[in-house]
Amino acid sequence: MNRITRARRRTALVRFWRDLRGHRTAVAGMTILGVFVLVALLAPILADPIGLDVTKSTAAGHMGPSWSYPLGTDENGRSILTLLIYGTRISLLVGVTATLIAIALGTVVGIAAGFYGGWVRSMLMGVTDWFLVIPFLPLAIVLATVLERSLFNIILVIGITSWPGTARLICAQTLSVRARPYMERARALGASDWHQMTRHVLPNVMPLVLANLVLTVSIAILSETTLSFLGLGDPTRPSWGYILENAFGAGAMSNGEWWYVMPPGICVVLVVLAFTMVGRALEATLNPRLKEGAA
Amino acid sequence: MAVLKGTSGYVVRKVTWSLGTVLFVLVFNFFLFRMLPGDPISLYTKGRNMPAEQLVKLRAQLNRPLPEQFLTYLRNPFASTINSTRFNRPVWDMIGERVWPTILLVGTAVLIASVLGVWLGIRAGWRRGSAFDSVTTGITNTLYAAPEFWVGMMLIIAVPFLPSGGMSNPGEGGVLDVAKHMILPVISLSVVYLAEYTSIMRASLVDELRQDYLTLARAKGLREDLVRRRHAVPNALLPTMTLIFLNFGFVIGGAITVEAVYSWPGLGLLSYDALRGPDVPLLQAVFLLFSIGVIVFTLIADLLYAVIDPRVSAA
Numbered sequence: 214m215n216r217i218t219r220a221r222r223r224t225a226l227v228r229f230w231r232d233l234r235g236h237r238t239a240v241a242g243m244t245i246l247g248v249f250v251l252v253a254l255l256a257p258i259l260a261d262p263i264g265l266d267v268t269k270s271t272a273a274g275h276m277g278p279s280w281s282y283p284l285g286t287d288e289n290g291r292s293i294l295t296l297l298i299y300g301t302r303i304s305l306l307v308g309v310t311a312t313l314i315a316i317a318l319g320t321v322v323g324i325a326a327g328f329y330g331g332w333v334r335s336m337l338m339g340v341t342d343w344f345l346v347i348p349f350l351p352l353a354i355v356l357a358t359v360l361e362r363s364l365f366n367i368i369l370v371i372g373i374t375s376w377p378g379t380a381r382l383i384c385a386q387t388l389s390v391r392a393r394p395y396m397e398r399a400r401a402l403g404a405s406d407w408h409q410m411t412r413h414v415l416p417n418v419m420p421l422v423l424a425n426l427v428l429t430v431s432i433a434i435l436s437e438t439t440l441s442f443l444g445l446g447d448p449t450r451p452s453w454g455y456i457l458e459n460a461f462g463a464g465a466m467s468n469g470e471w472w473y474v475m476p477p478g479i480c481v482v483l484v485v486l487a488f489t490m491v492g493r494a495l496e497a498t499l500n501p502r503l504k505e506g507a508a
Numbered sequence: 509m510a511v512l513k514g515t516s517g518y519v520v521r522k523v524t525w526s527l528g529t530v531l532f533v534l535v536f537n538f539f540l541f542r543m544l545p546g547d548p549i550s551l552y553t554k555g556r557n558m559p560a561e562q563l564v565k566l567r568a569q570l571n572r573p574l575p576e577q578f579l580t581y582l583r584n585p586f587a588s589t590i591n592s593t594r595f596n597r598p599v600w601d602m603i604g605e606r607v608w609p610t611i612l613l614v615g616t617a618v619l620i621a622s623v624l625g626v627w628l629g630i631r632a633g634w635r636r637g638s639a640f641d642s643v644t645t646g647i648t649n650t651l652y653a654a655p656e657f658w659v660g661m662m663l664i665i666a667v668p669f670l671p672s673g674g675m676s677n678p679g680e681g682g683v684l685d686v687a688k689h690m691i692l693p694v695i696s697l698s699v700v701y702l703a704e705y706t707s708i709m710r711a712s713l714v715d716e717l718r719q720d721y722l723t724l725a726r727a728k729g730l731r732e733d734l735v736r737r738r739h740a741v742p743n744a745l746l747p748t749m750t751l752i753f754l755n756f757g758f759v760i761g762g763a764i765t766v767e768a769v770y771s772w773p774g775l776g777l778l779s780y781d782a783l784r785g786p787d788v789p790l791l792q793a794v795f796l797l798f799s800i801g802v803i804v805f806t807l808i809a810d811l812l813y814a815v816i817d818p819r820v821s822a823a
Contacts, residue, residue, distance in 0.1 A: 342525075343532055346806050350761035351798045354779065358786045359540060431653070438655050439765060443783060457658060461769065466664040466672070474665060478658035485653035 232498040239494030245487035249480075253302045264295035265451065275463070278472050285472045287456075288463035296451045297476055303452035304484070307368055308434035314372030315433070316379055316426045323383025324418065328391060328410055338384065344377040350439065357445035364447040371436045379425050383418050390417045420499035428492035431485040438481050453477040518814055526807045533799045537792050538581050542574065562596075585796060594787040602778065603793060609675055610774030614763050617694045621701035622752055626745070628702075629709025633744070634736055636714055644706065652703035657765035660696035664769070667692065673771045693770045697762050704758070708751050713744040746816055753809035757802045 233239050252259065263269050270290035278285045284293040326337040353374050360366040390396065391414070399409050440446060441454025442461070456477040460466075465473040569577070588598045595602065632644040651659075664672040670692055671677070676685045716722070717740065725735045760776075767776030775794065782790040 343529055346529060346757075346799075346802055347533070348757035348760045348798050348802045350757075350764055351779065351795045354764075354783050355537075355540065355791060355795050358783055358788075358791060435653075435655060439657070439761070442655070442657055442765060443768070443780065445783070454655075457655075457661070461661065466661050469665055469668065471662075471665050474658070474661050478654065478662065481655060481658070482650060482653045486650055489649060489653065 229498060233494060236494035236497065238490040242487040242490035242494070245483055246491065249301055249305065249484055249487075252298060253305050256298050256302055260292070260295040260298045262299070264292050265299055267291065275468065275470065277470075284476055285470065287459060287473065293456070293473055293476065296456050297453070297480065300451045300453045300456055300477065301480065303364070303447075303450050304434055304437060304454070304481070307364070307371065307437040307452065308430050308484075311368045311371035311375065311433040311437070312426060312430045314368065315375040315429055316422060318373070319376035319379025319425075320383050320415075320418070320422055322376070322380040324387050324410055324414055326380070327384040327387025328406070328414060330388075330391075334384070337380070341377045341380045341384075344374070345381070349374055349436070353436065353440055354443065354445065357440060362445065362447055364450055367437065367440060367446050370440070370445075371433050375429060375433060375436070379422070379429065382421060382425060386418045386421055387414050390414050424492055424495040424499055427488055427495055431488035431492065434481065434485055434488070453481050515814065515818075519811065522807055522810045526803050529803050530800060533796060533803075534582060534585060537585075537796055537799075538578055541788055541792060562591075590789050590793065592782075592787050592790045594781075594785045594790070599790045599793040602790070603775065603797060606773060606775045606778045608774075609772060610763055610767070610776060613690065613693055613767070613772055613774060614697065614759055616690065617697035618701060618752070618759060620694065621698040622705050624698075625702045625705025626709045626748060628706045629748070630713060630736070630741055630744075632706065633710040633713030633717070634740070636717070641710075645710070648703040648706045650703075651699050652707070654700065655765070656696055656700040656762045657769050659699055660693065660766050660769040663692050663696055675773055689770075689772075693766050693772055696766050696769070700762060701755075701759070704755065705748070705752065709744065709748045712747045713740060716740045716744045719743075746813070749816075750809040750813045753805050753812065756805035757798075760798050760801070 256262075267289045270286075272282060272286045272290040272292070274286055274288045274290045276282060276286040276290075282292045282294065284297065287293055287296065322337050322341065326334040326341075353370050356370045356374070357367065360370065396409065396413060399413055404412075437446070437452060438454035438457070441452050442458045444458055446452055446455050446458075448455075454477075457474065460470070460473045460477075463473075572580075586600050588600060590599050591597065592599050592602060628644055628648075632638075632641040635641055671689045672692055675689050676682075677689075722735060722740060725739045726732075730738070763774065763776035764779050765776070766772070767774050768780040771777060775797070778790070779794045779798075781787070782794055785791075
């Protein structure tokens with residue numbers, strides 16, 4: 214990469230960052246996410262992991278909030294705050310990894326379908342449409358029932374059920390990129406398909422991929438919460454959905470234990486909202502067509 | 509291949525695609541559960557006791573060649589011989605009993621949410637950037653981020669005096685009793701759909717605002733109120749209406765978790781029970797039903813769109 218390209222990229226990046234910072238919602242979203250990422254990283258410092266072990270708990274079950282247990286205890290006497298802190302790790306990890314799988318799949322399928330066109334496109338988009346029309350939750354439930362309950366499998370299930378939206382979007386974008394004159398030039402100079410796809414198409418669809426990625430994370434986190442609530446998550450690793458499942462199973466609602474039910478839900482709402490806000494702002498910054506429409 | 513043109517061609521294409529999709533669901537549904545490792549009998553029964561004669565029958569069924577089993581399934585996926593392994597009853601009988609409570613619950617919630625959502629979306633979109641718009645958008649985004657079952661759990665804690673389990677009290681079951689049991693689950697469901705419908709309606713109205721025909725209507729001297737009601741809203745309603753139909757899959761997801769929280773005796777609770785088992789035949793049947801439901805609703809949305817917007821089928 215020569216100096217001019219590098220300088221040009223640097224200016225573009227600076228301008229992008231300035232545009233993004235102009236969106237108040239993006240700044241708010243990034244701040245919220247920053248706090249949650251810190252909690253996830255610092256979990257072992259914030260709370261002793263031994264607090265997750267049911268057999269090592271010393272407190273009584275179903276306790277209300279107190280100084281030593283700010284959010285009370287669950288039915289096994291574990292501190293709910295400890296569960297919540299470690300839950301942040303699992304929920305974020307599942308959300309982000311599942312999204313990476315979905316985006317990778319969606320991008321590859323979308324570019325291949327848009328670039329080759331013809332029967333390749335009909336076939337790939339046929340599969341995509343099928344996945345789009347099959348109801349997400351029942352499909353995820355069926356897949357999760359077939360597989361063992363583990364962290365890896367829940368990531369896999371969410372990943373392979375969330376890619377079709379991205380594939381459609383990327384396919385449409387690839388079609389428009391392929392029709393541009395510089396692609397014809399590349400072909401005339403003898404560029405291989407691989408070169409055209411990775412050097413010309415991919416950089417052009419990348420901004421769209423990025424915005425879509427951030428928006429998909431919020432959906433993936435909601436999916437993880439729902440699947441874990443239904444008991445399809447990894448039973449050995451607490452996530453926010455797992456805490457809600459336990460609260461439901463332990464009758465927290467009829468006992469009026471709001472300190473058990475409320476915190477995990479609020480965490481989900483905050484993180485999902487933050488990802489949505491950042492994603493919308495990214496979309497508005499990267500897609501000039503949306504800029505004038507943004508209020 | 510002859511390319512069909514015009515409306516009839518459009519209808520034929522859409523119907524064929526839907527039928528193909530249903531066939532694909534059947535194939536998927538059949539083979540997925542047969543790819544499982546281990547003894548299928550133990551998967552079906554999960555260590556529960558089963559009458560010996562039924563076990564023999566099940567074993568005989570599973571010992572037949574796979575293509576033959578598949579053909580039997582394909583010939584009648586709704587056969588009354590498909591038995592639930594947990595409840596020992598034909599799965600389609602159980603599903604038949606559970607359909608109406610779900611239609612009642614989900615129908616009410618969707619109706620309330622779509623009417624209210626469309627109204628809120630129009631008000632927010634028409635005065636884009638106003639205080640009303642910012643507040644509505646903020647609230648709908650927050651509600652959209654909330655898992656519906658969590659909203660349901662919080663409502664049970666917040667409103668302890670309303671019934672929170674089942675469809676009626678034992679021994680009662682009048683209209684009033686059912687209505688009382690419906691309040692909380694309907695609120696939990698409609699809150700989430702409301703967010704969805706409001707934002708769809710707002711976005712499609714904002715899209716219309718830039719169109720020239722609105723300027724023309726104003727230039728004719730129409731009052732602002734009439735410009736909105738006669739011109740902008742009817743056009744903005746088109747995408748919203750079809751999206752409400754397309755959202756059926758999303759609605760099912762909500763029904764499963766909310767029915768589980770409120771023990772509402774519908775299809776959602778049945779799926780929850782089936783996956784808890786897991787009760788494989790019941791799960792397969794529920795999945796098939798939900799998928800067909802979504803495919804049918806997608807088809808309705810496509811056809812409806814062609815009827816109200818003739819440009820679609822002409823393309």
